[in-house]
Amino acid sequence: MNLLLIALAVALPALPQGRAQEPPVRSDQEILIQLERDWDKAFLRADAGFIATILADEFLATYDDGSRGDRALELKLASEFNKQIDSSLLDEFTVKIYKDTAIVWFTRHLAGPSKGKHLELTHHYTDVFVFREGRWQCVSSQSTLVQMESK
Secondary structure, X not given: OHHHHHHHHHHHHHOOOOOOXXXXXXXXXXXXXXXXXXXHHHHHOOOHXXXXXXXXXXXXXXXXXXXXXXHHHHHHHHHOOOOOOOEEEEEEEEEEEEOOEEEEEEEEEEEEEEOOEEEEEEXXXXXXXXXXXXXXXXXXXXXXXXXXXXX
16 A cells, blocks of 8 residues: 555656646648638727738738729728727638648628618638748738628
């Protein structure tokens, strides 16, 4: 019996205790989806500084009205954003990776007041990212308005 207690006393300190767990390894797909979610949140709080870390120098957007904008315009739009958004939901993600290039398709649902009415918008997005200097950068974004409902 004493031998068993001694063996346990010796073995217990060898077991990991109180060691901080390392964060789980995330896939590139998970990283890109989180980037999209963080970009959305940053836009809603007019955080152009954060968005600048995601956009490549050659970034080009095609907006839902057919107009185009470069990185400077996208950052200006983000920094000047001041509309009330009651909710913004991103879903229906599809992520495909081709070596150092990734395409992210997703849907964004927005709701909020506009001209005294409740407005709901749904857009489909296609974003293209390249992996550079150890991180994903967006080089292209295209949005398409698929639904606008005013109540």
